Amino acid sequence: MKLRWTTAVWSVIYLLLLLSLLTPFSIVTxxxxVLPVAILFTxxxxxxxxxxxxxVWLIALLIDPIYLLFAIYFAVPGIIMGYLYRKRKSAMQVLKYGMAVMLVEMLLLLMISTAFFQLNLSDYVDEIVKMTTAPLSEMGVEGGIGGQFLGTELDTQLIKxxxxxxxxxxxxxxxxLMTVVTHAxxxxxxHSMGLSVPRLKPAREWxxxxxxxxxxxxxxxxxxxxIDSDNTFMKMIxxxxxxxxxxxxxxQALGFFYYLAHERKWHPIVPLLTAIPIVLFPPAMIIGILDLAFPLRQAFSKNKR
Structure with a gap:
């Protein structure tokens, strides 16, 4: 009975999330x-x-057919992830397949939109860039600090x-991100519904x-x-x-700090805090490179002994 009510609630959540896609909340929702579909299918x-x-799909269709398209689009990766959860596949395998399916869907959507609906991605990006940069121009910052970054049409073209x-x-x-958020x-x-799902390896083992x-x-x-080539394909790569x-x-650097914290018996918050400088100070990734290139972890284990 509890499971029946829980799944019914998730159906309602699924509908509400669908209806939120044409609202300002869509950037989050x-x-x-993918989450409700994955949970229900599992x-x-x-x-x-x-x-x-x-x-849910019928209600969405009655409100606006576009909602049904959204529902099907997000249902596919949810079903794939739910199926893998059912089979008790490893968390990493679920993430890989979920991410791959979403990426393929995005590519197909882009191809279909371009081929059948005359979507011009370049024009769309141009509009987004203009919308983003227009407020700076309207504020008259061309000659000030903002103008140093966005002073000419050439700068806008470079951004585009x-x-x-x-x-x-x-x-x-x-x-x-969609896959990770869904799994997380x-x-x-x-688990709260009494269903066991494999978890990711501890961060220290990454x-x-x-x-x-x-x-x-x-x-x-x-x-x-x-650098001085006109090969746009290689530059895109x-x-x-x-x-x-x-x-x-x-x-990898974050995983190393989790390993170090585990070996040194540090408070769990310490490696989590290291994520801040790693993200804000990109050169810190050198720690991840060193961790892959050299046996840093073994060295710290030996020092501990």
Whole structure:
């Protein structure tokens, strides 16, 4: 009985999240829309799952057909993640598949919008950049501090070009964040419903592939080789791969501090606080690079002995 009421509540939450997509709250709720589907698909059998979500889809369709499209779009990764939860796959596998499905959906959506609805991504980005920079111009900051960053049309064009280059990065990060948020909230929720879901390894055990260092070096040399080049494709690869690899090294650095805190018996808040300088001071990622390149953890273990 408790499970029945809980799943009914999640159906209502699912509907409310869908209806929020055309409101200013969508910037937050969009990251939560996969969650109800993943929970319902994990907690219910397939027939019961559709008995819960189909009424939500029908209500959404009656209000506005666009809501049904949103529902289907976010339901696919939710079903995939829920299916993997059912099969008790590892948390990392759930994250990988969930992120991959979301990324594929974004690419398909972009392709369909471009092919059938004449979406021009360049024009769309141009409008966003103009909307973002217009307030500065209206405030008359062209000759002041703001003008140093946004003084000419050339500066605006550079911002637009850089934004266009970073579209793949934005898609990957969005997919990653949606998947992580879904898993972070789904696991304790399902646990409270009496369902066991595998958890991620402790942060102190995080070890990314050492090959990331070679990828970073490759991107570094490609960047040097294409500084004066007109090869926009290679520049786009560099622009997207560099921040992605840097984020990986930041995650590795955070894992190292969690390992160090565990070995030294520090308070759990200490490694969490290190995330602040790691994020705010990007060169701190060098710790993650060193942790991958050299046996730092073994060295600290030996020193402890």
């Amino acid at each position: 969009a990251f939560l829309l 907690a219910l059998n397939t027939k019961s799952f559709f008995m819960h979500v189909v009424p 070009d850089q934004t266009m280059r970073l579209v793949p990065f934005a898609m990957i990060i969005s997919s990653f 909230l789904a696991r304790p929720t399902l 070890m990314l592939p050492r090959s990331l260092i070679w990828y970073y070096l490759l991107i570094f040399f490609i960047n040097i080789a294409t 560099v622009a997207n791969a560099t921040p992605l690899l840097q984020i990986c090294f930041m995650i």
